[in-house]
Amino acid sequence: MPTLIFPLSRIEGHAQVVIEVQGGEVISAHFQAIEFRGFEYFVQGAPAEQMPVIVPRICGVCSTAHHVAAVKTRDFCHRHTTAPMIQ
Amino acid sequence: MRQFAVLQLSGCAGCEVSLLNAEAWVDRYKLVYMPLVISAYDVPEVDVLLVSGGVRTDEDLYNLRRAARRARQLVAVGTCAISGGVANLGDRDEVRELFLAEAERRHLPRLLPRIRPVDAVVTVDRYLPGCPPTPELFMAVLFTPTDFKVGKTVCRECGRKKRRDMRPTHLIGFEQGEVLPDVCLINQGYLCVGSSTRGGCRALCTRPGHPCVGCRGPSDTFIDKLSSEWFTSIQRVFAAMTDIPAEEIETALRSPQLALFLFQFSDYAGTGRPPRPKEKVL
Numbered sequence: 296m297p298t299l300i301f302p303l304s305r306i307e308g309h310a311q312v313v314i315e316v317q318g319g320e321v322i323s324a325h326f327q328a329i330e331f332r333g334f335e336y337f338v339q340g341a342p343a344e345q346m347p348v349i350v351p352r353i354c355g356v357c358s359t360a361h362h363v364a365a366v367k368t369r370d371f372c373h374r375h376t377t378a379p380m381i382q
Numbered sequence: 383m384r385q386f387a388v389l390q391l392s393g394c395a396g397c398e399v400s401l402l403n404a405e406a407w408v409d410r411y412k413l414v415y416m417p418l419v420i421s422a423y424d425v426p427e428v429d430v431l432l433v434s435g436g437v438r439t440d441e442d443l444y445n446l447r448r449a450a451r452r453a454r455q456l457v458a459v460g461t462c463a464i465s466g467g468v469a470n471l472g473d474r475d476e477v478r479e480l481f482l483a484e485a486e487r488r489h490l491p492r493l494l495p496r497i498r499p500v501d502a503v504v505t506v507d508r509y510l511p512g513c514p515p516t517p518e519l520f521m522a523v524l525f526t527p528t529d530f531k532v533g534k535t536v537c538r539e540c541g542r543k544k545r546r547d548m549r550p551t552h553l554i555g556f557e558q559g560e561v562l563p564d565v566c567l568i569n570q571g572y573l574c575v576g577s578s579t580r581g582g583c584r585a586l587c588t589r590p591g592h593p594c595v596g597c598r599g600p601s602d603t604f605i606d607k608l609s610s611e612w613f614t615s616i617q618r619v620f621a622a623m624t625d626i627p628a629e630e631i632e633t634a635l636r637s638p639q640l641a642l643f644l645f646q647f648s649d650y651a652g653t654g655r656p657p658r659p660k661e662k663v664l
Contacts (some may be wrong), residue, residue: 355396
């Protein structure tokens with residue numbers, strides 16, 4: 296049973312599409328994200344003040360979004376209004 | 383035309399984005415492989431191979447070994463490739479336990495026992511630290527211009543004035559909510575490690591007012607020494623410029639945010655390998 300693996304490009308991270316073929320017929324097709332660093336786990340227990348530095352490294356392409364989200368969340372938790380410098 | 387490729391291991395593609403922001407190489411180098419922007423399945427023979435990201439999964443290990451054979455020169459780019467970077471946080475024991483529990487349940491890719499720097503697997507010709515390195519540094523590593531001059535430390539490039547009349551007694555920086563322009567961040571009570579961090583970034587963070595987190599690693603003075611010397615040097619700077627208790631600095635320096643970057647060259651000294659030569663580090 297041949298299995299075709301297509302690595303995907305033009306995305307951030309590593310992913311592939313795996314297609315199983317039998318007698319010219321597609322048996323199954325899967326999208327697999329094959330990169331794992333575990334941000335969900337290693338940020339647990341780290342001080343909230345440090346999130347704006349850690350989470351932008353989730354994705355270098357959209358790091359600004361992660362950074363701003365972290366800053367806003369922290370401000371919300373501490374019931375601050377966002378400092379003028381950050382706005 | 384010389385050809386180069388970018389191999390992405392476990393990282394965030396921030397280095398690639400920074401490389402794309404430096405556009406002057408376009409006329410002189412041909413980019414033949416970089417999954418972020420080019421649909422090519424394999425690394426061809428190249429003059430320069432930039433490797434970004436750390437070696438986290440067994441697939442990273444396989445890809446790196448295979449690609450390294452086809453490159454005449456290999457450059458480790460970014461903090462992840464040099465020390466594991468942000469993913470290094472996943473090597474803390476308590477996090478590792480969580481990882482393993484989840485990995486079995488969810489069919490995650492096979493993780494190596496710990497994240498490894500690129501030069502633990504293959505021979506590296508040059509290092510380009512930074513998270514990410516600035517476009518200017520990418521140009522410098524691709525072309526090695528003779529007129530490329532950088533300050534020895536971030537402090538030298540920063541230009542904020544150190545003041546004798548401002549001696550904070552605690553790390554109060556972030557509580558103030560604002561930054562005075564032109565005054566050293568240490569005088570304002572921020573934990574800034576620019577005094578011993580490698581220059582070359584043109585003080586991109588400290589000039590607008592964010593303390594240096596040390597992403598470029600130790601300066602030439604500390605690069606081949608134990609991490610404790612770097613640590614002591616930062617303590618000395620704070621003792622000279624502030625009245626903050628040493629224990630407070632010590633605790634703050636060991637926080638995860640700074641641990642991301644601090645010790646990124648020297649922590650690897652414990653593995654029995656010689657320290658990375660400073661001539662190879664841009």
